[in-house]
Amino acid sequence: MALEIWTEKYRPKTLDQVRGQDAVSSRLKAFVKSKNMPHLLFAGPAGVGKTSAAVALAKDLFGDNWSTAVLELNASDERGIDVVRNKIKDFARSRAIQDVPFKIIYLDEADSLTKDAQHALRRTMEDYAQSTRFILSCNYSSKIIPPIQSRCAIFRFKPLPKDIMIKILTEVSEREGLMMTAGALSFLYEASEGDCRKAENLLQACSAIAQEIDTKIVEQVVSFAEPKEVASVIEKALAGKFLDAKERLFDVMIKHGLSGMDVIAQIQKQIWNIDSLDEKIRLELIKICGDYEFRLVEGSNEFIQLEAMIAQFAQFAKGSWKLLPDISLLHRRKEEKDDDRSD
Amino acid sequence: MKLWVQKYQPKNLNEVIGQSSAVTTAYTFWKLFNRAPKKALLLYGPPGCGKTSLVYALANQANLEIVEINASDFRNKEHVKQILDPATKQASIFGASKIILIDEVDGMSGQKDRGGVGAVVDVIKETKFPIFITANDPWSDKFKTLRNHCQSIAMNKLSSQMVIEQLTRICKSEDVVFDEIAVRKLAATVDGDLRAAINDLQSLGADGNISDEDLYLWDRERDEVITDAMRFIFKSFDSKKALAVSYDIKEDINSLNLWLEQSIPWEYDIKSIPAAIESVSMSDVFLKRIRRRQHWRFLNYARVLSVVGVQQAKKESNRDVVMYKKPKLIIRLWQRAAKKKKAQGIAAQLEGKLHCSAHVLQRDFLPYLNFIEQHNKRMYNKITTSLGI
Numbered sequence: 001m002a003l004e005i006w007t008e009k010y011r012p013k014t015l016d017q018v019r020g021q022d023a024v025s026s027r028l029k030a031f032v033k034s035k036n037m038p039h040l041l042f043a044g045p046a047g048v049g050k051t052s053a054a055v056a057l058a059k060d061l062f063g064d065n066w067s068t069a070v071l072e073l074n075a076s077d078e079r080g081i082d083v084v085r086n087k088i089k090d091f092a093r094s095r096a097i098q099d100v101p102f103k104i105i106y107l108d109e110a111d112s113l114t115k116d117a118q119h120a121l122r123r124t125m126e127d128y129a130q131s132t133r134f135i136l137s138c139n140y141s142s143k144i145i146p147p148i149q150s151r152c153a154i155f156r157f158k159p160l161p162k163d164i165m166i167k168i169l170t171e172v173s174e175r176e177g178l179m180m181t182a183g184a185l186s187f188l189y190e191a192s193e194g195d196c197r198k199a200e201n202l203l204q205a206c207s208a209i210a211q212e213i214d215t216k217i218v219e220q221v222v223s224f225a226e227p228k229e230v231a232s233v234i235e236k237a238l239a240g241k242f243l244d245a246k247e248r249l250f251d252v253m254i255k256h257g258l259s260g261m262d263v264i265a266q267i268q269k270q271i272w273n274i275d276s277l278d279e280k281i282r283l284e285l286i287k288i289c290g291d292y293e294f295r296l297v298e299g300s301n302e303f304i305q306l307e308a309m310i311a312q313f314a315q316f317a318k319g320s321w322k323l324l325p326d327i328s329l330l331h332r333r334k335e336e337k338d339d340d341r342s343d
Numbered sequence: 344m345k346l347w348v349q350k351y352q353p354k355n356l357n358e359v360i361g362q363s364s365a366v367t368t369a370y371t372f373w374k375l376f377n378r379a380p381k382k383a384l385l386l387y388g389p390p391g392c393g394k395t396s397l398v399y400a401l402a403n404q405a406n407l408e409i410v411e412i413n414a415s416d417f418r419n420k421e422h423v424k425q426i427l428d429p430a431t432k433q434a435s436i437f438g439a440s441k442i443i444l445i446d447e448v449d450g451m452s453g454q455k456d457r458g459g460v461g462a463v464v465d466v467i468k469e470t471k472f473p474i475f476i477t478a479n480d481p482w483s484d485k486f487k488t489l490r491n492h493c494q495s496i497a498m499n500k501l502s503s504q505m506v507i508e509q510l511t512r513i514c515k516s517e518d519v520v521f522d523e524i525a526v527r528k529l530a531a532t533v534d535g536d537l538r539a540a541i542n543d544l545q546s547l548g549a550d551g552n553i554s555d556e557d558l559y560l561w562d563r564e565r566d567e568v569i570t571d572a573m574r575f576i577f578k579s580f581d582s583k584k585a586l587a588v589s590y591d592i593k594e595d596i597n598s599l600n601l602w603l604e605q606s607i608p609w610e611y612d613i614k615s616i617p618a619a620i621e622s623v624s625m626s627d628v629f630l631k632r633i634r635r636r637q638h639w640r641f642l643n644y645a646r647v648l649s650v651v652g653v654q655q656a657k658k659e660s661n662r663d664v665v666m667y668k669k670p671k672l673i674i675r676l677w678q679r680a681a682k683k684k685k686a687q688g689i690a691a692q693l694e695g696k697l698h699c700s701a702h703v704l705q706r707d708f709l710p711y712l713n714f715i716e717q718h719n720k721r722m723y724n725k726i727t728t729s730l731g732i
Contacts, residue, residue, distance in 0.1 A: 005730070
């Protein structure tokens with residue numbers, strides 16, 4: 001059965017369909033032509049086409065039965081390198097159903113492997129190089145140890161440019177029979193921060209409410225998916241209402257099952273949205289975030305640490321600051337005005 | 344995820360344990376309501392003996408709608424009238440298919456709930472439906488009129504044997520491996536409060552087993568010593584004494600931190616809170632360093648930070664009496680873990696199909712799926728069927 005998830009439905013099926021990564025895909029096409037390739041390292045931000053390029057490459061190389069010749073692994077979710085190694089061994093040893101020159105192991109989020117695990121991986125890559133090629137994907141190539149980097153051809157994926165994202169989203173919405181306003185498209189782009197997977201998921205969620213999508217609908221989905229309650233935690237803390245802020249904080253963490261790290265990341269983002277905040281105080285708040293993030297990394301109790309953090313925030317309480325709407329909303333407003341003018 | 348106290352609430356009157364005379368009284372009161380001289384039944388007894396559960400069990404068994412006011416509502420005169428007035432006047436089409444529950448009536452506080460008790464009495468005078476009222480202690484003067492308008496029935500403290508039986512039953516049904524002695528001890532410490540016992544059981548059993556050791560930290564009787572320690576920390580400035588008392592408590596510093604965390608905002612003003620919590624935070628960091636590096640000397644620092652750090656954070660001590668309550672944080676941690684686990688389960692099923700890791704799915708996919716579920720059931724079903732979940 002065809003998947004009803006748009007990120008899958010509209011995932012590029014061939015390298016020709018991979019967009020916004022021309023330098024990468026032309027080199028990959030050369031591999032298809034020569035029916036050979038080295039180990040590859042794909043580096044780049046989320047949702048710009050790393051997995052899509054790998055899948056498309058495999059399809060172009062192996063045809064319809066590509067999936068029997070490809071093993072997809074998540075470095076971050078598998079428990080420890082041993083699991084990865086065992087799976088890799090089993091797969092590398094088994095014979096592919098069809099006649100292919102090599103099999104492909106796609107290891108997603110390879111940068112989440114520890115140094116030790118990476119060294120182990122390096123051996124595995126060597127041991128099975130005869131029959132198997134690895135494609136490692138990561139956000140930051142600097143987190144991959146040099147010996148692995150030197151064994152791979154490195155491909156850097158760029159953030160998708162706005163015009164290409166808009167084009168992709170326009171095509172998807174046309175094929176799904178949706179009407180999008182220019183403002184909505186633009187806002188969708190801003191809200192997904194150049195991450196195409198996120199943008200398509202967002203778009204699909206929008207389509208759950210209406211066929212005609214304007215900025216209001218996008219906004220509704222965005223504020224649902226990225227709870228803004230965190231903003232009110234800061235607002236309360238900076239108004240000196242510590243107990244309220246604390247209760248709100250704990251509720252948010254429980255309601256959305258957020259980790260301490262999720263919360264700190266969001267708080268940090270929101271600090272930039274506080275209106276008329278003295279820049280020196282803003283800097284202090286960010287420093288405080290850093291301090292407590294360090295404590296979280298050390299593995300301490302997340303509730304206690306975050307509570308201590310907002311208590312520090314509360315020390316800056318003086319009058320009341322208002323939070324601006326999300327930065328991306330500001331962009332949108334500006335662009336909406338531009339739209340109006342061009343109409 | 345349901346709390347076990349909800350999940351194992353009695354579904355009918357037969358399941359209400361240890362309260363046979365109250366059950367009979369309540370049932371008769373409801374059944375013969377039209378002939379009842381008094382239109383409200385006051386159920387009183389110690390916490391966790393089953394007062395509210397009994398009313399719910401009756402409602403569930405007889406398929407009655409409950410109109411409820413409890414301590415979480417505002418209960419001043421206007422609010423009580425507003426909520427209960429319609430309930431007392433509209434006769435339901437199907438006869439007496441409604442009951443009114445006024446939970447924890449003795450929790451109505453003077454200031455905020457002004458006139459609330461009087462309003463309840465007014466409602467009793469006019470009601471067309473049976474009113475059930477629960478209370479721990481209805482003997483204060485302000486309830487005198489109310490008592491006169493109610494038929495009363497006392498509910499007994501549950502015996503520890505009854506508590507043990509219930510806990511054992513729940514453990515079995517939840518697949519929690521348990522040490523019999525531990526359950527026995529747990530039952531002994533709650534003093535007949537079944538709700539407390541089940542809540543403790545859920546916190547302790549979250550990891551799937553309950554050992555004697557678990558219980559050591561949880562002993563409700565120990566509360567006295569720890570609240571003493573807390574008093575020294577919050578009310579005095581004598582650091583040596585506070586430290587000395589802190590050695591007497593059975594809780595480890597980790598638990599002490601949870602107690603402190605909960606009480607600091609009630610004891611201190613906003614000027615002292617940051618420094619106090621900062622100390623708890625640093626103490627917590629040291630505790631984790633102990634675990635990481637197996638360097639037990641760090642415990643000294645953790646203790647001093649928790650005890651003296653919090654103690655010295657204040658300018659002057661708060662003269663109000665603060666009730667130190669058992670930390671809520673433990674149950675909160677558990678709730679969040681349950682939530683996370685559920686999301687992870689769904690994400691793990693999908694990672695192969697959607698070509699990305701479970702944690703990316705949790706971040707960039709599940710929120711949108713939730714949105715679709717809430718706004719467009721048909722689309723949601725189509726998607727989930729196609730995904731095979």
